[in-house]
Amino acid sequence: MTNPKTVALSELKLAVILPCYNEEGAIEKTIDDFKKFLPDAKIYVYDNNSSDDSVRVARAHGAIVRTEMEQGKGNVVRRMFADIEADAYILCDADDTYPADRAPEMVTTLFADNYDMIVGARQEQEEKAYRRGHRFGNRFLTQCVAWVFGNQFGDILSGYRVFSRRFVKSFPTMTSGFEIETELTIHALTLRMPAVEIDVPYKARPDGTESKLRTYHDGTRILFLIILLFKEYRPFLFFATISLLLATLSIGLSAPIILEFIETGLVPRFPTAILSTGIMLCAVLSFACGILLDSVSRMRIEMKRLRYLTFSSPSA
Numbered sequence: 001m002t003n004p005k006t007v008a009l010s011e012l013k014l015a016v017i018l019p020c021y022n023e024e025g026a027i028e029k030t031i032d033d034f035k036k037f038l039p040d041a042k043i044y045v046y047d048n049n050s051s052d053d054s055v056r057v058a059r060a061h062g063a064i065v066r067t068e069m070e071q072g073k074g075n076v077v078r079r080m081f082a083d084i085e086a087d088a089y090i091l092c093d094a095d096d097t098y099p100a101d102r103a104p105e106m107v108t109t110l111f112a113d114n115y116d117m118i119v120g121a122r123q124e125q126e127e128k129a130y131r132r133g134h135r136f137g138n139r140f141l142t143q144c145v146a147w148v149f150g151n152q153f154g155d156i157l158s159g160y161r162v163f164s165r166r167f168v169k170s171f172p173t174m175t176s177g178f179e180i181e182t183e184l185t186i187h188a189l190t191l192r193m194p195a196v197e198i199d200v201p202y203k204a205r206p207d208g209t210e211s212k213l214r215t216y217h218d219g220t221r222i223l224f225l226i227i228l229l230f231k232e233y234r235p236f237l238f239f240a241t242i243s244l245l246l247a248t249l250s251i252g253l254s255a256p257i258i259l260e261f262i263e264t265g266l267v268p269r270f271p272t273a274i275l276s277t278g279i280m281l282c283a284v285l286s287f288a289c290g291i292l293l294d295s296v297s298r299m300r301i302e303m304k305r306l307r308y309l310t311f312s313s314p315s316a
Contacts, residue, residue: 001069005025008089009104012111014041015086016103018063018094019076024052025209026096031061033100034090038107044084045094046076054094074180078173088314089168093159095205098122101198106162109198111266111314116167116186117195119153120160122202137219141226145182148237149189153197156185160200166311167193170304178218179225186226191305209277235297249274 016034020027027045032041045058045065058065068079077091088107092098096118106118142156159181167188167290175183190193205211231238254276 005147010040011039012107013085013087014107015084016041016087016092017077017080017084018043018045018092019048019073019080020050020054020058021048021073021096021212022050022052022054023094023209024050024054024057026206027054027094028061029096029206030058030092030094030100031058031063033096034092034103035062035101037100038103041090042086043263044080044085046080048072068122070176072176072178074173074175074183079169080291081171081173087165087179089163089165091159091161091163095209095211097203097205098160102198103162109196110162110164113196114194114313114315115196116164116193116264116314117184118162118287119155119185119195119197120158120200121153121155121197122158122160122192123199124202137215141182141219141222142221144226145185145189148226148234149186152189152195153185155197157181158249164314166308166313169311170308172304175225177221178213179222182222182225183229186229186233190301191308193308233297233301235293236290239286239293243283243287243290245280246286247252247280250279250283251277 016038018027018030023030031043031045034041035040043063045054045063047055047058047065047067049067049069049071068076068080080091081089088110089091089104090107092103093278102120106120109115110118138155138157142154145153145156161184165255171184171187173183187193253272257267257269257273257276267273276305
């Protein structure tokens with residue numbers, strides 16, 4: 001087998017995949033930059049119902065253009081991962097904010113060190129690179145993922161990543177929108193895939209172009225996804241936390257009643273006693289659900305891991 005450290009990029013089947021929605025003003029430079037730094041790679045642009053000239057511009061600059069009718073970045077990535085066959089996949093936004101010149105290093109690192117995902121961690125070069133609220137939102141959501149799934153990544157929302165074939169073909173994309181980066185990150189953490197971050201400069205969008213990310217709407221959707229995946233992948237911790245909160249509430253309500261019963265032998269607030277008992281039963285049921293669902297979750301993770309292992313590692 002060839003030593004991965006000596007494999008030339010020209011020997012690899014590389015696919016640059018660019019989700020695109022109304023990026024007429026930026027996609028030209030994005031395509032040209034990747035052609036310059038990865039001349040042997042195929043560049044795929046998946047248009048997502050653009051109303052401008054993005055498709056014409058992409059074709060004019062040599063990209064392979066395809067269409068995904070279901071709106072949303074997650075839907076586009078799902079289609080890309082299903083359709084395209086390659087040794088490595090370079091996923092990047094088509095808005096000319098990420099540096100294509102770092103792609104060769106990221107691809108080389110993937111094969112040299114046998115990683116399944118390389119994340120381009122954004123280091124902003126301009127004050128206006130992030131819109132208002134994006135810095136705080138990125139830090140907050142990254143910390144949420146770190147608390148639940150592990151503190152391996154510092155930028156879970158980066159749109160610049162390189163993947164191995166076995167990552168792409170074992171990834172069951174479920175999200176439809178901008179939550180896709182979070183789902184990619186949690187998939188790698190849950191299956192304990194080898195992954196690493198590489199710092200890359202991040203610049204503002206070109207003048208005249210507009211971000212499609214809705215700060216508060218999409219941030220809320222990402223937070224709900226984290227909670228949902230917390231329940232799916234860590235059900236015991238999720239339901240045990242709910243159980244603890246319910247049990248604490250039940251004890252708080254029942255403590256005065258119990259003390260009064262000990263002193264007087266009477267239960268003067270009977271409805272409160274019934275409510276407290278009901279809440280404690282819910283706490284017990286929640287704890288039992290956590291135990292049962294934890295077994296189911298472990299089996300699902302094992303199945304995903306086995307599917308992942310059916311594909312060869314990058315070095316193979």
